[in-house]
Amino acid sequence: MSKRILITGLGIISSLGNDLAENLSALSQGKSGIGKIQYIDTLLRDIIPVAEVRHSLEELFLIAGIPAKEGYSRNALMGMVAAHEAFQDARLDQLPRMHTGLISGTTVGGMDRCELFYNDFLTNDHRNAYIDSYDCADSTEKIAMFLNIRDYITTISTACSSSANAILLGARMIRQGYLDRVIAGGCESLTKFHLHGFNALKILDKEPCKPFDEKRNGITLGEGSAYLILESEEAAAVSDRHVYCELAGWGNACEAFHQTASSPDGIGAYLAMKKALDMSKLEPSGIDYINAHGTGTDNNDIAEGRAIEKLFNSAIPKVSSTKPFTGHTTSAAGSIEAIISILAMSNNVIWPSLNITEPMKDLSFQVTTQMLKNVLVNTVMSNSFGFGGNDTSLIFRKYQKTE
Amino acid sequence: MEELINKLKKEVIEQLNLEDISIDDINPDAPLFGEGLGLDSIDALELIVLLEKNYGLKIEDPKDGKKIFYSIRTMAEYITEHQKS
Amino acid sequence: MSGQQYQISYWCMIRQNRVVMPGRDWVPNENFLTFTEFIKALYKKEQVSYPKFYKMDNLSKLGFLCAEMIFKNNPVTGRYKSEEIGIILSNSSSSLDTDLDYYKTIKDPSSYFPSPSVFVYTLPNIVTGEICIRNRIKGENAFFISEKFNSELLETYGRLLFESQHMQTLLCGWVEILKEKYEAALFLIEKKKDNETGNEFPEFSARSMNTLYYKINN
Numbered sequence: 001m002s003k004r005i006l007i008t009g010l011g012i013i014s015s016l017g018n019d020l021a022e023n024l025s026a027l028s029q030g031k032s033g034i035g036k037i038q039y040i041d042t043l044l045r046d047i048i049p050v051a052e053v054r055h056s057l058e059e060l061f062l063i064a065g066i067p068a069k070e071g072y073s074r075n076a077l078m079g080m081v082a083a084h085e086a087f088q089d090a091r092l093d094q095l096p097r098m099h100t101g102l103i104s105g106t107t108v109g110g111m112d113r114c115e116l117f118y119n120d121f122l123t124n125d126h127r128n129a130y131i132d133s134y135d136c137a138d139s140t141e142k143i144a145m146f147l148n149i150r151d152y153i154t155t156i157s158t159a160c161s162s163s164a165n166a167i168l169l170g171a172r173m174i175r176q177g178y179l180d181r182v183i184a185g186g187c188e189s190l191t192k193f194h195l196h197g198f199n200a201l202k203i204l205d206k207e208p209c210k211p212f213d214e215k216r217n218g219i220t221l222g223e224g225s226a227y228l229i230l231e232s233e234e235a236a237a238v239s240d241r242h243v244y245c246e247l248a249g250w251g252n253a254c255e256a257f258h259q260t261a262s263s264p265d266g267i268g269a270y271l272a273m274k275k276a277l278d279m280s281k282l283e284p285s286g287i288d289y290i291n292a293h294g295t296g297t298d299n300n301d302i303a304e305g306r307a308i309e310k311l312f313n314s315a316i317p318k319v320s321s322t323k324p325f326t327g328h329t330t331s332a333a334g335s336i337e338a339i340i341s342i343l344a345m346s347n348n349v350i351w352p353s354l355n356i357t358e359p360m361k362d363l364s365f366q367v368t369t370q371m372l373k374n375v376l377v378n379t380v381m382s383n384s385f386g387f388g389g390n391d392t393s394l395i396f397r398k399y400q401k402t403e
Numbered sequence: 404m405e406e407l408i409n410k411l412k413k414e415v416i417e418q419l420n421l422e423d424i425s426i427d428d429i430n431p432d433a434p435l436f437g438e439g440l441g442l443d444s445i446d447a448l449e450l451i452v453l454l455e456k457n458y459g460l461k462i463e464d465p466k467d468g469k470k471i472f473y474s475i476r477t478m479a480e481y482i483t484e485h486q487k488s
Numbered sequence: 489m490s491g492q493q494y495q496i497s498y499w500c501m502i503r504q505n506r507v508v509m510p511g512r513d514w515v516p517n518e519n520f521l522t523f524t525e526f527i528k529a530l531y532k533k534e535q536v537s538y539p540k541f542y543k544m545d546n547l548s549k550l551g552f553l554c555a556e557m558i559f560k561n562n563p564v565t566g567r568y569k570s571e572e573i574g575i576i577l578s579n580s581s582s583s584l585d586t587d588l589d590y591y592k593t594i595k596d597p598s599s600y601f602p603s604p605s606v607f608v609y610t611l612p613n614i615v616t617g618e619i620c621i622r623n624r625i626k627g628e629n630a631f632f633i634s635e636k637f638n639s640e641l642l643e644t645y646g647r648l649l650f651e652s653q654h655m656q657t658l659l660c661g662w663v664e665i666l667k668e669k670y671e672a673a674l675f676l677i678e679k680k681k682d683n684e685t686g687n688e689f690p691e692f693s694a695r696s697m698n699t700l701y702y703k704i705n706n
Binding site: 107109111115118136137154155156157158169172173175176196197199200202252253254256257268271387388 | 597610613614627632645
């Protein structure tokens, strides 16, 4: 039997709050993190809502617990906050070291600062400490330094599925015996750069997003960071720690259809979900809840919906998108939603898809629009699809010890 | 009108990087999307930018693009009509 | 771990006005000063008929043509199912080359026209998407950011994919461009057949990828 991958620590910062408890509290109260743009100086300020982490750079230094210095982007700081929480949550700071890796997904890198200082870079040397932070790998290196991780560090960049792929890669490294523990996830800060880019693609909703609504009108961008501690069963057994769940299956596929659009039948989504399901050895009816990618674009929601219909047929589980809570946190969405999925499982709730007034007519199933409490959630599937046609699906299952 | 049509052809070729296509290859009445030039949804957005940049015309809803960007001629007609006002 | 061996069935490198493949070396007659001229000449020379090529950003053009050279000489699409072909790419500058182009379209508020077609290429993994679309590849794909050509990463992750997924073949390597500095090194990896022991193909290992990479580097 292949090695099982257990989740022993979680850390998250998002528009819902600075840590796991704050995020859970906002979710439980049905409170969305979407609001007016505060921290980006842009023409879109009063036009497009976003889900910002409501802290300035200075405040993020405080939350991370390090003195403010040049060269740190919002992105790196959010990553440090979330990774540190996960690290502490799994009590890795108190345990003997094992072979540990850090795998992080990000795409915009330190763009949040670099776009502010771009003119400085060209005309003077005042802000040069930030030049290196543009690099996608910069935030990963800063987190590694912060947590003193040296065995294996890598950065993965596959757009909106980046951090889901970080989890998938981490799981594989453990299963094949390369590592015992992995801190896997991702971080992404909002930038003028991609805010305007998504706006040019005409896929930003002027209202808070409403995935799976008949009149859905696009994405609401968000920011944040989340990391999970993945361990082999042997590593997790050290000093009898809490196990949230196990990662029971994963799948990644390329859609090979278009640079940014999903194919109408969602073949990439279907292949990724099917691979994950096959690996978990669960029947379609064995999945209790799907935390959908559900971005709120015309294209994604119908493609994903079709793929779900095709794979689950008559046994469609509860489905919702939590992007109306957190916004679409792009590269960080995979790990943020992985944690939100795990929270659904450990609290036995189904998070609602907020903002739906008129459910999509073309789908044969109903998306969950009201919070369901005290339902048994033993298994969750979390979907993350990215531009480039990179589609990833993860399955989490409540952990039962091998007899 | 013919002058505008030729100008538009040039601009479309440039904006959409249609390197192997010359002005004479484009029939002003043929559909721009679908088979013809092999344009896709991103090209449609790029045409929206073209109208705004070169003609000061703003299209808010990309769905309106379908009619406007049906062919070079429909584009030219739209421009003539809206620049008057 | 299984005793399955893997081989580098084919490879292609493109670097500063030069294309190298097993037993072949192409240097254009003209000494092109820009990447744009060079890559267009290569596209024409190879008679690739794919108008979308012109719409790609430079990173995608580079990766696309490098993959084209490999698949042209070693087609995989007929031999394997789409889902059995994987692709792993990496580089150090991510999509910075295109990020800078896109940034030009938003930096000046008085001529603010963000280009959607440039923006979609501000993601490094779009090049993997382009190669997948062209070659009907539907298997795993990933894009890593590393400081320099990292053959260990490619070998480790490549082996993971072969061993844990139903993958039959893999395109992996490095596609890097920043302004006029460009370099692509792609390798086509397949399972070694039992009856092919003693064949000519280099083994799939970090070492042999390094050997090829650095031999041609200098």
